[in-house]
Amino acid sequence: MSYVDEVLERVAAKNPAEPEFHQAVKEVLESLRVVVETNEEKYRREALLERIVEPERQLKFRVPWVDDNGNVQVNTGYRVQFNSAIGPYKGGLRLHPSVNLGIIKFLGFEQVFKNSLTGLPIGGGKGGSDFDPKGKSDREVMSFCQSFMTELCKYIGADTDVPAGDIGTGAREIGYLFGQYKRIRSVYEGVLTGKGLSYGGSLARKEATGYGLLYFTEEMLRLNGEELTGKTVAVSGSGNVAIYAVEKAQQLGAKVVTVSDSNGWVYDPEGIDVEVLKEIKEVKRARLTEYKNYRPNSEYHEGRGVWTAKVDIALPCATQNELLLEDAKTLVANGCKVVAEGANMPTTMEATEYLQANGVMFAPGKASNAGGVAASALEMSQNSERLSWSFEEVDSKLKGIMINICHNVDAAAKQYGMEGNYVAGANIAGFEKVADAMLSQGVV
Numbered sequence: 528m529s530y531v532d533e534v535l536e537r538v539a540a541k542n543p544a545e546p547e548f549h550q551a552v553k554e555v556l557e558s559l560r561v562v563v564e565t566n567e568e569k570y571r572r573e574a575l576l577e578r579i580v581e582p583e584r585q586l587k588f589r590v591p592w593v594d595d596n597g598n599v600q601v602n603t604g605y606r607v608q609f610n611s612a613i614g615p616y617k618g619g620l621r622l623h624p625s626v627n628l629g630i631i632k633f634l635g636f637e638q639v640f641k642n643s644l645t646g647l648p649i650g651g652g653k654g655g656s657d658f659d660p661k662g663k664s665d666r667e668v669m670s671f672c673q674s675f676m677t678e679l680c681k682y683i684g685a686d687t688d689v690p691a692g693d694i695g696t697g698a699r700e701i702g703y704l705f706g707q708y709k710r711i712r713s714v715y716e717g718v719l720t721g722k723g724l725s726y727g728g729s730l731a732r733k734e735a736t737g738y739g740l741l742y743f744t745e746e747m748l749r750l751n752g753e754e755l756t757g758k759t760v761a762v763s764g765s766g767n768v769a770i771y772a773v774e775k776a777q778q779l780g781a782k783v784v785t786v787s788d789s790n791g792w793v794y795d796p797e798g799i800d801v802e803v804l805k806e807i808k809e810v811k812r813a814r815l816t817e818y819k820n821y822r823p824n825s826e827y828h829e830g831r832g833v834w835t836a837k838v839d840i841a842l843p844c845a846t847q848n849e850l851l852l853e854d855a856k857t858l859v860a861n862g863c864k865v866v867a868e869g870a871n872m873p874t875t876m877e878a879t880e881y882l883q884a885n886g887v888m889f890a891p892g893k894a895s896n897a898g899g900v901a902a903s904a905l906e907m908s909q910n911s912e913r914l915s916w917s918f919e920e921v922d923s924k925l926k927g928i929m930i931n932i933c934h935n936v937d938a939a940a941k942q943y944g945m946e947g948n949y950v951a952g953a954n955i956a957g958f959e960k961v962a963d964a965m966l967s968q969g970v971v
């Protein structure tokens with residue numbers, strides 16, 4: 528049996544009931560076959576693959592808090608410190624009822640390669656909780672965040688592990704988490720990114736994932752002799768990534784006609800009004816059913832279906848496994864030519880394969896959504912030098928990083944005879960630096 532197959536079998540056996548983790552590992556290791564085959568003896572001797580699929584440390588803890596009715600609630604907190612070969616652990620905190628260890632591990636594993644692709648010195652980690660911020664008062668969210676950080680603060684720090692936002696964790700939650708860290712540890716340091724601008728946050732971090740997705744997509748199109756201007760785009764989700772993907776796509780001359788949430792989706796034939804979207808989601812924290820009140824010519828549809836819109840480009844920006852094989856078939860049948868992932872692993876493996884087999888340019892999230900964590904690393908730099916950079920400075924660095932990732936991914940795919948396969952290119956380019964650092968640092 529090949530080394531890759533042995534490790535895949537072992538991962539499935541050792542980590543039962545973690546389908547998302549298995550999926551993420553399979554995608555990466557399948558892409559690495561060609562690299563592993565050329566270095567098989569060395570990698571086996573060093574147990575490189577066995578080590579790379581095993582988190583360095585996994586924390587799981589009780590998070591008790593008191594709700595507004597005086598009742599004690601108990602959630603589970605997680606932090607998976609996956610790989611520190613190239614820098615301190617870095618990655619977001621997800622607050623969503625679906626969170627479990629397998630989901631945090633898949634996200635942490637992806638983060639290792641994504642962070643490597645940014646070219647910045649950050650290792651990979653991820654955390655979160657099954658706490659659901661939806662429908663909670665600010666006081667309840669604060670109560671949860673303070674309890675969560677009371678335990679987490681023992682294991683993180685500006686030079687060890689630097690969490691940030693993800694689904695359900697935005698500026699409000701980061702603020703409460705930061706306050707509690709500072710209070711317990713008595714240090715004022717950049718232990719979290721995505722902070723508010725008044726206490727060490729970076730300009731353009733909020734926009735960075737969505738903007739970065741579009742910088743990447745624009746460059747991928749350019750490399751393939753196409754352009755973004757004039758294209759029709761479907762975006763899924765309506766959170767942080769989706770909002771700023773819509774904004775940048777429209778700035779670059781494309782028309783975005785959809786957004787969605789977990790209840791339904793909006794079709795706006797005149798193009799999504801991003802100011803309305805921000806008002807509904809960032810200010811009111813309301814549902815997308817409200818959109819029609821502002822834009823009478825738009826349609827609201829209950830349930831899934833965002834991928835039935837006829838578009839040139841699809842940007843899944845909500846969550847994992849939200850774009851299925853049947854959706855891929857619909858997109859292709861409707862003439863869609865590009866799928867670029869804003870979310871982490873939003874496209875199932877079968878859907879990805881179908882899209883690639885049918886000539887769709889496909890950008891995997893670990894490359895195309897790396898703008899968020901890249902701007903986080905720039906926030907860490909600013910915190911270290913106790914300075915803050917202008918919006919334009921951060922945004923232009925972000926753009927340079929995304930274009931560079933796109934070129935590196937494109938080149939790695941070509942180098943290994945898989946031209947145009949950005950999944951393989953991203954996995955190989957991300958792996959090379961981590962593997963080199965791990966081999967140099969010995970058996971740790």
Ligand code: NDP
Pocket residue numbers: 623692693694695696736764765766767768769787788789790844845846847849869870871896897899900
């Ligand atoms: P937000 O919480 O701001 O928004 C999440 C959006 O996705 C909401 O519209 C939400 O709808 C929808 N959504 C979440 N879970 C589900 C689900 N199970 N089914 C259908 N819709 C769902 O999160 P972000 O925008 O920050 O994150 C979106 C994706 O991007 C995630 O995969 C995240 O890991 C990834 N990502 C985020 C980065 C960041 O910087 N924030 C960086 C890189 C990747 P509803 O309100 O109904 O729950």
Ligand code: 2IT
Pocket residue numbers: 617618619620638641689690691692693720871896897899900901903
């Ligand atoms: O998935 C991701 O890259 C993020 N949620 C952002 C992580 C970060 O540390 O900014």
